[in-house]
Amino acid sequence: MMTKNHTTEYRKGIRARLKALKKNAGFTMVELIVCFAILGIFMVSAAQLISSTAFIYQDAKATANSQQVADILMNKVTGEIKNAQSIPVIATMPDGSNSIKFTNSDGVPILISKNDNVGKDPYDLLNIEYNPGTEGEDHVNWRYDKKVYKGFHITNMTFKQDKSKYEDNVYIVTISVKNDKEGAEYEMTSLVKCYRIKN
Numbered sequence: 001m002m003t004k005n006h007t008t009e010y011r012k013g014i015r016a017r018l019k020a021l022k023k024n025a026g027f028t029m030v031e032l033i034v035c036f037a038i039l040g041i042f043m044v045s046a047a048q049l050i051s052s053t054a055f056i057y058q059d060a061k062a063t064a065n066s067q068q069v070a071d072i073l074m075n076k077v078t079g080e081i082k083n084a085q086s087i088p089v090i091a092t093m094p095d096g097s098n099s100i101k102f103t104n105s106d107g108v109p110i111l112i113s114k115n116d117n118v119g120k121d122p123y124d125l126l127n128i129e130y131n132p133g134t135e136g137e138d139h140v141n142w143r144y145d146k147k148v149y150k151g152f153h154i155t156n157m158t159f160k161q162d163k164s165k166y167e168d169n170v171y172i173v174t175i176s177v178k179n180d181k182e183g184a185e186y187e188m189t190s191l192v193k194c195y196r197i198k199n
Helices: 004-023 029-082
Strands: 089-092 098-103 109-115 125-130 140-142 153-160 170-179 184-193
Touching: 029 109, 029 125, 029 153, 029 170, 029 184, 098 153, 109 153, 125 153
Parallel strands: none
Antiparallel strands: 089 098, 098 109, 109 125, 125 140, 153 170, 170 184
């Protein structure tokens, strides 16, 4: 059984604890500054991590797009050259890239080059002419839609032979693409064997 003396002391103890809690209820200015400094360090670290992750993602996406565009162009070019029936004639264009001209298995003359319209829209894209030099319905100037390029354009396209390594009917095709906005570049090389060439 608690005596009156014990009860009074007990109440005084509770009041003292409540006063101590009220005194320490807030934060001091120093504690707030330290807290914000630590929070700021975490925020800067998180921002750098997010930024570097976003950069890596954009770089990987641009590389994947450049490979995809180069692959689409290469498949089209090599698909046409494989059907060459006449010996392809390679010419050098003013910018150092090549054009190639041949007759396909259907007897249709074909000229493959890149249209060199730098500064215009579209520019430096794959250009295939069926029946070049003719007019009317016989002449077809073929191009991929601009969306296929995903902002890339052809910087160089070359056709050559290396008779010291390969047979006379093997052509080496190299296509380089670039996206000026993203700074992504990619070069693809492929060997094409023309089985239908008649001398």
